[in-house]
Amino acid sequence: MRRLKNPVTYCLPKIRFFHHFISIPINKNYLKMAQPSKDPTTDFADSSSSTKANNDATTTPQKNAFTELMKPKPPSPPKKDHSQRSTHTKTENAVLIKDLYPKATVHLLLLPRSPTHNLLHPHDAFADPQFLSMIREEASSAAKLAAAELSRIIGPFSKSNKARDEAMDLGQIPYDKLPPGRDYLKEIKVGIHAHPSMDHLHVHIISRDMRSEKLKGRNHYQSFCTPFFIELEHYPLDENDQRRSSRYHNGNLRKDFVCWRCGKEFGNKFSVLKKHLEEEFEEWKNE
Amino acid sequence: MRRLKNPVTYCLPKIRFFHHFISIPINKNYLKMAQPSKDPTTDFADSSSSTKANNDATTTPQKNAFTELMKPKPPSPPKKDHSQRSTHTKTENAVLIKDLYPKATVHLLLLPRSPTHNLLHPHDAFADPQFLSMIREEASSAAKLAAAELSRIIGPFSKSNKARDEAMDLGQIPYDKLPPGRDYLKEIKVGIHAHPSMDHLHVHIISRDMRSEKLKGRNHYQSFCTPFFIELEHYPLDENDQRRSSRYHNGNLRKDFVCWRCGKEFGNKFSVLKKHLEEEFEEWKNE
DNA sequence: TATTCCGATAGTGAC
DNA sequence: GTCACTATCGGAATGAG
Ligand SMILES: [Zn+2]
Ligand SMILES: [Zn+2]
Numbered sequence: 001m002r003r004l005k006n007p008v009t010y011c012l013p014k015i016r017f018f019h020h021f022i023s024i025p026i027n028k029n030y031l032k033m034a035q036p037s038k039d040p041t042t043d044f045a046d047s048s049s050s051t052k053a054n055n056d057a058t059t060t061p062q063k064n065a066f067t068e069l070m071k072p073k074p075p076s077p078p079k080k081d082h083s084q085r086s087t088h089t090k091t092e093n094a095v096l097i098k099d100l101y102p103k104a105t106v107h108l109l110l111l112p113r114s115p116t117h118n119l120l121h122p123h124d125a126f127a128d129p130q131f132l133s134m135i136r137e138e139a140s141s142a143a144k145l146a147a148a149e150l151s152r153i154i155g156p157f158s159k160s161n162k163a164r165d166e167a168m169d170l171g172q173i174p175y176d177k178l179p180p181g182r183d184y185l186k187e188i189k190v191g192i193h194a195h196p197s198m199d200h201l202h203v204h205i206i207s208r209d210m211r212s213e214k215l216k217g218r219n220h221y222q223s224f225c226t227p228f229f230i231e232l233e234h235y236p237l238d239e240n241d242q243r244r245s246s247r248y249h250n251g252n253l254r255k256d257f258v259c260w261r262c263g264k265e266f267g268n269k270f271s272v273l274k275k276h277l278e279e280e281f282e283e284w285k286n287e
Numbered sequence: 288m289r290r291l292k293n294p295v296t297y298c299l300p301k302i303r304f305f306h307h308f309i310s311i312p313i314n315k316n317y318l319k320m321a322q323p324s325k326d327p328t329t330d331f332a333d334s335s336s337s338t339k340a341n342n343d344a345t346t347t348p349q350k351n352a353f354t355e356l357m358k359p360k361p362p363s364p365p366k367k368d369h370s371q372r373s374t375h376t377k378t379e380n381a382v383l384i385k386d387l388y389p390k391a392t393v394h395l396l397l398l399p400r401s402p403t404h405n406l407l408h409p410h411d412a413f414a415d416p417q418f419l420s421m422i423r424e425e426a427s428s429a430a431k432l433a434a435a436e437l438s439r440i441i442g443p444f445s446k447s448n449k450a451r452d453e454a455m456d457l458g459q460i461p462y463d464k465l466p467p468g469r470d471y472l473k474e475i476k477v478g479i480h481a482h483p484s485m486d487h488l489h490v491h492i493i494s495r496d497m498r499s500e501k502l503k504g505r506n507h508y509q510s511f512c513t514p515f516f517i518e519l520e521h522y523p524l525d526e527n528d529q530r531r532s533s534r535y536h537n538g539n540l541r542k543d544f545v546c547w548r549c550g551k552e553f554g555n556k557f558s559v560l561k562k563h564l565e566e567e568f569e570e571w572k573n574e
Numbered sequence: 575t576a577t578t579c580c581g582a583t584a585g586t587g588a589c
Numbered sequence: 590g591t592c593a594c595t596a597t598c599g600g601a602a603t604g605a606g
């Protein structure tokens with residue numbers, strides 16, 4: 001059973017999502033689990049507001065909503081209303097947040113709470129069938145949220161949706177004979193990075209487009225668009241799966257760029273790829 | 288007998304020292320050699336003034352002093368008076384100019400005229416004993432000029448010189464018993480680069496210090512401070528000399544940086560090396 | 575493969 | 590290894606209670 005590099009730096013006594021400024025109590029929290037959890041916060045906020053809070057002039061001691069965010073919750077309210085303010089949800093088993101540096105139009109992170117799995121490499125964490133099953137359910141819900149968010153953003157451009165709307169406006173056509181609207185769930189990928197940089201287990205829920213200001217480097221793209229990205233559905237990995245090999249994944253990151261949509265190659269020309277992704281987005285959103 | 292890469296690009300009908308803006312007629316010139324050379328210019332100018340000329344607003348056809356610079360001269364005035372305006376000299380066999388991008392306090396280039404050797408790789412050109420002998424003489428004169436120039440610049444800081452001057456001021460001490468002044472010729476290196484970037488044969492005459500604004504990249508330093516720099520005295524190379532190997536020289540350029548004066552290593556930290564060279568210069572000039 | 579900053583490295587075009 | 594421009598690549602530091 002592997003452990004991630006530098007666990008001390010990253011994991012004790014807390015795990016930090018750098019630049020997300022979310023603290024996720026693990027060990028202390030683990031001790032508290034037997035005790036009644038006190039003052040469970042019900043606030044919603046996205047991860048970036050932590051940064052804003054830090055910039056506030058108020059120096060009075062104030063609760064950091066994110067320090068509390070990951071506390072195990074009593075099973076009472078299994079889901080949270082995710083209003084217009086935030087797509088985040090908290091369940092008994094996991095927290096869902098927006099990636100503060102989204103690498104595509106929609107990019108969420110699913111963070112399991114389980115302190116016995118949080119610090120494991122995904123291969124090992126997902127080797128536990130019960131845990132895997134639980135995460136799959138959470139991820140499935142998360143993917144639906146992501147699809148809804150994607151639909152909200154690019155739905156108005158969709159030719160499929162437009163055809164359906166027009167047919168619907170005509171009336172006369174039975175509901176199950178209408179042309180189907182676009183299925184945005186198909187545009188959502190769910191999986192993990194073979195070599196996560198952050199020790200805390202995190203599942204990416206991300207739209208395919210890879211169009212984002214925050215997409216700044218080679219690995220940003222390659223880590224989502226090569227086998228370096230391992231879909232949650234592929235777990236548990238076979239003992240002999242080559243995706244267990246570090247060498248293999250270093251190779252993936254170093255491959256030439258290939259457009260996820262049309263297959264065009266871009267060598268190592270990241271900025272050319274990025275321009276191309278912008279063009280692809282313009283077509284993709286219209287599908 | 289090797290030829291340099293891209294001879295067409297660089298050599299025909301002229302050789303250009305890029306950014307020196309010196310055109311060195313070779314082929315046409317070769318044809319003209321039998322004819323009386325017309326209008327031999329007697330101007331002095333350093334190579335940078337060509338740039339200035341190009342920036343002039345005058346668009347009237349004007350002579351480029353450097354287009355004419357390399358024409359073979361009748362053996363009449365074998366040496367030129369090198370006044371304060373310029374250290375350049377022109378002889379029957381070669382032209383001496385300041386490097387427009389000096390990589391050390393003093394940095395001259397010796398450019399042979401011989402059109403039968405100009406385009407050869409140094410290894411091959413210097414395999415001709417007569418040519419080598421001629422270049423050695425020219426280079427020897429050039430090195431003395433460089434030493435004089437170096438003395439002019441850093442001589443005032445020299446402790447050796449100061450000791451000599453003070454002894455001299457005392458009188459009483461016989462001339463041959465005075466402490467010796469600093470020998471600046473020892474601080475001048477004469478040689479070529481194993482893989483010259485410019486096809487036209489050029490011999491570097493350069494002070495050891497490598498202190499210069501224009502020293503901007505790894506290879507600027509390594510090409511003078513590793514065996515990539517081949518001293519003219521080492522020619523002709525033995526058939527089996529490893530310095531004939533391209534692989535060997537690529538290795539030289541990729542080596543870690545080593546201070547030429549104290550031997551300290553700098554890995555690939557060019558900017559750290561550069562700071563250090565500045566400090567070394569302060570001590571070196573005082574020797 | 576968290577980001578950001580800085581600097582080293584690599585490819586190109588120059589006329 | 591000519592220069593200069595651009596962009597890619599590479600290591601190191603990164604909150605503070
Ligand atoms: Zn494409
Ligand atoms: Zn030193």
